Amino acid sequence: MQKPVYISGMGAITSIGNNIGEMKNSLMSNRHGIHHIQYLDTAHKGKLLVGEVKMSNDELLNSLGIEIESSSRTTMLGMIAAREAVAIQGLNLDDGKRTGLISSTSVGGIDKSENFIKKFFEDPASGKLRNMMTHDCGDSTEHIAVDLGIRHYVSTISTACSSSANAIMTGARLIRHNILDRVLVGGTDSMTKYTLNGFNALKILDSDHCKPFDNDRQGLNLGEGAAFLLLESEESLKERNGEPIGIVQGYGNANDAYHQTASSPDGAGAYEAMRIALKQAAMTTEDIQYINVHGTATPVNDLSEGTAIQRLFQSEIPDFSSTKCFTGHTLAAAGSIEAVIALLNLKHQFIAPNLNFKTAIEGINMTPIVSLKRTNSLKNILSNSFGFGGNCSSLVLSSI
Amino acid sequence: MNIYINGIGNVSPQNTLDNSKFLEELVNEKSNTLWVKDPNYKEHISGGSLRRMSRILKIGVHSAHQCMTDAGQKKLDAIITGTGLGCLTDTEKFLKNIYSNDEGVVSPTQFIQSTHNAISAQIALMIQCKNYNFTYTHRGSSFESALLDGMLLIQENAENVLVGGLDELTDSYLKITSRMNMWKTTGFEQLDLFMQEGKGTIAGEGASFFMLGKKPSQNCYAVIKGLQILFKPQNVSSVENTINSLLVNNGLVKEDLDIVILGYNGDHELDATYHQLQSGLLQGIDVCRFKHLCGEYKTASSFGLWTASQILKKQHVPDILKKGEFEKSSIKNVLLYNNYNNSNHSMLLLQHVES
Amino acid sequence: MQELIDKLKLQLIDQLNLEDMTPEDINEDDSLFESELGLDSIDALEIIVLLEREYGVKIQNQEDGKKIFKSVRSIAEHIDANT
Numbered sequence: 120m121q122k123p124v125y126i127s128g129m130g131a132i133t134s135i136g137n138n139i140g141e142m143k144n145s146l147m148s149n150r151h152g153i154h155h156i157q158y159l160d161t162a163h164k165g166k167l168l169v170g171e172v173k174m175s176n177d178e179l180l181n182s183l184g185i186e187i188e189s190s191s192r193t194t195m196l197g198m199i200a201a202r203e204a205v206a207i208q209g210l211n212l213d214d215g216k217r218t219g220l221i222s223s224t225s226v227g228g229i230d231k232s233e234n235f236i237k238k239f240f241e242d243p244a245s246g247k248l249r250n251m252m253t254h255d256c257g258d259s260t261e262h263i264a265v266d267l268g269i270r271h272y273v274s275t276i277s278t279a280c281s282s283s284a285n286a287i288m289t290g291a292r293l294i295r296h297n298i299l300d301r302v303l304v305g306g307t308d309s310m311t312k313y314t315l316n317g318f319n320a321l322k323i324l325d326s327d328h329c330k331p332f333d334n335d336r337q338g339l340n341l342g343e344g345a346a347f348l349l350l351e352s353e354e355s356l357k358e359r360n361g362e363p364i365g366i367v368q369g370y371g372n373a374n375d376a377y378h379q380t381a382s383s384p385d386g387a388g389a390y391e392a393m394r395i396a397l398k399q400a401a402m403t404t405e406d407i408q409y410i411n412v413h414g415t416a417t418p419v420n421d422l423s424e425g426t427a428i429q430r431l432f433q434s435e436i437p438d439f440s441s442t443k444c445f446t447g448h449t450l451a452a453a454g455s456i457e458a459v460i461a462l463l464n465l466k467h468q469f470i471a472p473n474l475n476f477k478t479a480i481e482g483i484n485m486t487p488i489v490s491l492k493r494t495n496s497l498k499n500i501l502s503n504s505f506g507f508g509g510n511c512s513s514l515v516l517s518s519i
Numbered sequence: 520m521n522i523y524i525n526g527i528g529n530v531s532p533q534n535t536l537d538n539s540k541f542l543e544e545l546v547n548e549k550s551n552t553l554w555v556k557d558p559n560y561k562e563h564i565s566g567g568s569l570r571r572m573s574r575i576l577k578i579g580v581h582s583a584h585q586c587m588t589d590a591g592q593k594k595l596d597a598i599i600t601g602t603g604l605g606c607l608t609d610t611e612k613f614l615k616n617i618y619s620n621d622e623g624v625v626s627p628t629q630f631i632q633s634t635h636n637a638i639s640a641q642i643a644l645m646i647q648c649k650n651y652n653f654t655y656t657h658r659g660s661s662f663e664s665a666l667l668d669g670m671l672l673i674q675e676n677a678e679n680v681l682v683g684g685l686d687e688l689t690d691s692y693l694k695i696t697s698r699m700n701m702w703k704t705t706g707f708e709q710l711d712l713f714m715q716e717g718k719g720t721i722a723g724e725g726a727s728f729f730m731l732g733k734k735p736s737q738n739c740y741a742v743i744k745g746l747q748i749l750f751k752p753q754n755v756s757s758v759e760n761t762i763n764s765l766l767v768n769n770g771l772v773k774e775d776l777d778i779v780i781l782g783y784n785g786d787h788e789l790d791a792t793y794h795q796l797q798s799g800l801l802q803g804i805d806v807c808r809f810k811h812l813c814g815e816y817k818t819a820s821s822f823g824l825w826t827a828s829q830i831l832k833k834q835h836v837p838d839i840l841k842k843g844e845f846e847k848s849s850i851k852n853v854l855l856y857n858n859y860n861n862s863n864h865s866m867l868l869l870q871h872v873e874s
Numbered sequence: 875m876q877e878l879i880d881k882l883k884l885q886l887i888d889q890l891n892l893e894d895m896t897p898e899d900i901n902e903d904d905s906l907f908e909s910e911l912g913l914d915s916i917d918a919l920e921i922i923v924l925l926e927r928e929y930g931v932k933i934q935n936q937e938d939g940k941k942i943f944k945s946v947r948s949i950a951e952h953i954d955a956n957t
Contacts, residue, residue, distance in 0.1 A: 162622035225634070229610075236614050236691075243694045251695055255604055255817075256635065257658035261862070264750055273750035274664040275657040277605070277635035285653060289668065296671055316617045317630035322919060322936070374598075374643045374652040379571075379631050381915060391649060507631065508640025510652055567912050570891040626889070626923045628916055 124291040125356050125363040126516075128210070128349035130203025131459045132196055133446045134170035134342055137182075138203055143463050146471040147491060151445045153328055153340050159310045167324060170342030170447025171310055172196060187262065189249040191228030192343075194259040196452075197307030200345035201263045204303060207349070209359050212268055216300040216355055219272040221290045222260040222347075223282035223306035225451040228253025230311045259307055272299060277451065279506030280413075281372070282306050283346070284454025284514055288370040290350045300355040305347030305455035314450065315341055321380065323417045329448075331414035331441035332421050332487050334478040339415045342447020346455035348462075365462045368499065368515040369400025375509030381419050386427025388511035389413075393431050393501060396513040404432045406499050407515070409470055411457045412487075413503040414441025415448050424503065425483040437501075440473035440487045454504035458516060461500040465518040469493050522670045522743040523872065525679075526590025526730035528582040529825045530555050532723055533812050538589050541829045542812070542837040547710045551702045552693060553723040553814035558585075568645065571628055573608040575687035575726075579638040580645065582726035583683060587646070590730035590738060596677035597651035600639040601665035601684045603658055603817020604692070609633035611691050638685065651677075659859020662727075662818040663748050666867075669731045670746060678733050684821030685726035693722060703785065710839065712785040712811035720784035723814015727821035729828070741831035741853075741869045744769045749864040755792060758864060759800040762854065765868050773800060777850045778830065780807040780823055782857030783842070784815045792858055801854075805847055807840040820857040820865060827853050831871045878950045886946070889924045890917050902946040918943060925949070931956045 129139060134152025136142035145152070156164045158171050174182070179195040183202075187194070201220075205212060212218050232254035238246035252258065260275045272293065276285045283306025290304035308314075318324050318341060325338040356363060373395060375388030382389065397404065413424055428436060442460050449456055464470060473487035498518055505511045529535035532553035533546050546556065560569060560577045563584035569577065579600070587593050613629035631637070636654035643652050651672065655664035662684025669682040696702065703712075703719040712721055735742070745765045752758055766773060779801050781793045797806060807830070813822040830836055834850055851871045858864040883897035890913065900911070907913045918939055925931040931953055933939045942952045 233614055233617075236611070237618050239691070239695070240615060240618060243691075244698075248695070248698055255658060256656040257603070257661075260657060261750070270750055270752065272667075272748050273657070274655055274660055274748075276653065277656040278652070278654050279634050279636055289653075292671055292675075296674065298671075312617060312622065313614065313630075316622055316625055317613065317627065320625045320627035320630055320919065320923075322922075372651050372653065374640070374649050376643045376647050376649050378914070379637070379640065379644070379916065388649060506636070507634045508636045508652070509643065510636055510640065566894055570893050571916075620927075624923050624926045627919050628891075631916065 122295045123353055124294045124367040125351045125353065126348050126365040126367060126462065127351045127356055127361050127363050128204040128207045129364065129459050129462055130200040131346035131456055132172055132199045133344035133449065133456055134172055135445050143467065146445060146460065147469060149472065151474060153447055161312050161315060163315055167326060168328060168340050169310060170340060172343055189231060189253055191231045191253040191259060192309035193224055193226060193228055193230060193307050194262045196309055196345040197222060197259045197263050198266055200305065201267060201303060201347045204347040204349050205267060209361065217271045218269050219293060219299040219302040220260060220264050220269045221274050221276065221286045221302060221304045222263060223276040223286040223451045224256050224259055224308050225277055225279055225282060226308050226311050226314055227256040228258045229313050230309050233312055278510040279508060280450050280453055281504040281506040281510045281512040282451035282454065284504035284512040285372060287348060287367060287455060287458060287514060288372060288512065291367040291370060294350055294352050301349060301351045303347050303349055305345065306452040307345035308343055308450040308452045310341065310343040325416060328475050329416035329444055330475040331416040331444055331473055332425065332480060332485060333476050334480050336416040336418060336421060338417050340447040342449040344446060344449045344452050344456055346452060346459045348455065348458060363519050365465055366517045366519065368517040369396040370514050371395025371399060372512045375511060377509055380507050382423035382505065384423060386423040388509050389424050389427035389503065389505060390430055392511040392513040396501065396515050400515040402499060402515065404435065407437050407501045408497050409437055409464065409500045410439040411461055411500060411502040412439050412441045413505045414443055416443065420505065422480060425480060425485050429483060436485060438470055438488050440471060442471050444474035445471065454512065457502050458514060461502050461516045464500060465497055468495050468497050520745055522673050523732040523735040524729050524740040524743065524828050525732040525736040525738055526586045526592065527740060527825055527828050528586030528589060528728040530558055530578045530582040531725035531813050531822055532556060536585065541833050541835065542839060545710065545839060547708050549706060549708050551704065551721045552688065553709060553721060554688060555725055571632060573606055573632060575606050575608065575685060576632065576638055576641055578687065578726045579683065579685045580641055582728045583642045583681060586681065586728035586730050590736065592679050592730055593646050595648050595650060595679050595681050597669065597672050597680040598639045598642050598648060599653045599665040599669050599680065599682050601655045601661035601818055602635060603656065603661045603686050605635040605656055606633045606637055607687055607689045607692055611689060659817050659863030660748050660865065662821040663746065663865040667746055667748065670743060673731055673733050680731040681728060682731055683726060683728035684818035686724055686816045686818050688722060688724040710811050713783065713808065715785055716787060718786055718788060720786045720815045723816045723819060725813055725822055727825045729824065735872050739872045740828040742872050744868040744870055747866045751862050752864055755795045758792065762800060762866050765866055769868060771852060776804050776852050776854050777847045778805050778807055778853045780809065780827055780853065780855045782810060782820065782823060783808045784810045789861060792861060805845045806842040807836065808842050809840060817859060823855050823857055824867065827855050827869050831869060875950060875954065878953065879946055882946055882950055885924055885928060889920050900946060904945060906943055906945060925953065929953050929957055
């Protein structure tokens with residue numbers, strides 16, 4: 120039997136809430152966060168729908184009550200979620216235990232550096248250098264580590280849209296290997312011109328609300344946000360009489376090795392990731408009551424993911440839904456945001472609906488949960504996150 | 520813990536494409552910017568794949584192939600890369616496109632290829648490896664994070680894991696970092712880096728890959744005994760304590776160390792920690808340096824590990840690496856200590872493997 | 875038409891980074907996506923960008939694209955009919 124990995128804290132900020140409580144309320148009352156662009160300065164304002172966190176950069180900085188010379192939106196979102204995740208009564212991060220931080224991001228601080236670069240391209244001697252210091256992916260992670268006083272192993276993962284699922288996986292392994300006693304894991308990504316124009320160039324943005332797993336799906340809505348979980352070893356939790364809120368039971372990562380961006384038609388990577396995660400958790404498909412699908416609403420992803428689920432679960436497909444119609448696709452943060460949603464599902468015994476669904480995809484004929492479902496049987500949830508480069512990850516999260 | 524290094528690949532500013540040679544013909548540029556010596560990329564990459572690859576992708580894929588060929592192993596349980604800045608060329612190109620078109624019609628290729636995991640994904644695609652595929656991007660701990668992950672996988676029963684560290688230079692990066700006064704500016708030859716005084720170092724780039732194995736192969740270079748990574752340790756004693764515990768965990772005392780390889784980069788402020796260690800805990804131990812060969816970059820420690828691997832296998836220390844007089848002729852235990860910008864610290868303990 | 879075809883070949887080589895290829899290597903009637911060229915979905919997006927930027931011709935949906943991008947000649951004909 121492998122060492123259990125407990126989840127003892129969580130925090131999140133997304134377009135549907137600035138904290139866990141607000142997110143729960145939104146999910147339970149069909150309140151999505153997808154609107155016209157309000158905060159990002161872009162030519163696409165008024166044309167595309169996105170899931171922005173409903174706070175300006177100044178408001179974020181004020182709410183943090185800190186002064187950073189140059190803080191990217193990615194850093195501020197991450198810091199808010201990270202602080203919430205460790206705001207646990209009786210927890211002292213400076214008690215001599217080995218505490219680490221594994222964060223993840225795909226854009227890093229590019230929301231700042233893209234403005235620097237604009238001036239720099241016009242004149243290489245111009246542009247405020249401090250706006251460039253935030254550029255790399257490690258920047259937001261280190262600001263969070265310093266804010267919380269974490270000095271042990273600090274790292275950042277960037278595997279596109281599976282990043283924070285992978286951060287959870289790495290954190291769990293570091294606990295199991297007894298390298299850390301506690302580790303804060305998750306991810307943060309802010310809305311940027313870079314990603315908005317990138318996905319637009321790939322022609323996989325829906326100009327309307329995204330429709331995951333619908334036959335008429337046109338693409339995704341971009342979102343932003345951050346979420347962190349505190350993972351803890353049994354010993355560390357017992358020593359401080361902590362209360363676990365869930366367990367990381369299984370995880371799997373596999374590669375599609377098919378194409379730079381597109382998923383394979385048979386979802387080989389997705390299938391493998393789910394299979395490995397279940398095996399890790401010592402479970403069969405029957406043990407899973409709900410799948411939080413990756414479900415970006417791009418034509419290719421949903422078909423590929425659906426095919427993989429059917430292959431693995433055969434005729435007994437559990438309840439499933441995509442919550443990206445609430446939050447938008449938050450890229451590197453999606454895995455940890457959806458892990459937080461899974462933990463809320465387990466705690467309050469509900470499944471959030473897959474909004475905007477009308478008709479099942481031809482050929483796979485899978486119908487998600489379309490209205491709020493209350494239940495009392497949720498025990499184990501499978502959460503999928505897939506990214507560019509064929510990077511496929513799956514997590515099994517369980518109640519205590 | 521025994522993690523074996525069974526193959527190496529290194530595309531760098533030195534002549535490192537032939538693993539049977541070890542720094543025999545040195546490159547000595549009179550420049551503060553060290554670019555890699557381009558290999559014949561077509562040796563390993565088909566024209567169809569090459570056409571979308573920026574420099575870092577080509578460098579990385581070539582180095583990975585060099586490593587797999589060296590190890591005689593293409594059946595991998597995992598591919599893990601570490602990169603501080605990822606695919607800079609494509610990031611810059613895509614940003615330029617966005618601005619020159621006022622966010623109008625932009626071509627998607629650079630966006631796709633600028634994803635940090637593009638290199639590990641490209642390697643997987645080329646050798647059709649459907650297993651574990653990760654990319655770490657955390658400043659000066661990027662490569663070490665990848666290495667640690669690889670070591671954990673081997674302990675979790677993986678047989679062969681490909682791990683690499685890589686970063687590329689671009690003109691814009693150099694212009695921006697020059698404005699931040701990161702580089703020495705007076706004209707001198709790179710190999711004289713450590714004779715220069717004052718602030719700043721020289722810029723470098725490269726891709727170094729390693730085949731980690733559960734068992735030693737015929738081609739084994741060294742065995743990794745332990746790795747520690749620290750973020751902003753409070754003082755030098757925390758660094759010393761960590762090195763000590765690494766030694767103790769392996770039943771060693773510091774006198775057992777034959778060589779320490781230190782990440783000196785010629786910046787008198789940043790080199791302070793190395794000096795303190797040399798006059799403290801590591802006093803009396805032979806010291807090697809390597810950044811005058813490859814320059815400073817966020818994953819330069821992977822060049823350091825390449826150096827350590829070659830020293831341990833060939834049982835030979837090229838003079839260019841030596842800092843001061845050398846006493847030891849047979850080399851068993853090597854410690855590699857590096858820090859990037861005094862924030863990201865790592866200590867790696869390696870041992871010779873009898874063939 | 876031949877003039878447009880020759881120009882297109884050069885533009886395609888540039889836009890798609892078809893290194894080592896010359897216009898003579900591309901037969902205007904050969905299939906672009908099911909031949910030795912081995913173009914894929916990303917190339918299709920690149921061709922859309924090329925047509926919009928250089929000729930002001932917009933391809934609204936990807937299904938139309940498949941027919942139009944059959945060969946260099948079919949692309950040239952589409953440009954000719956829409957400019």
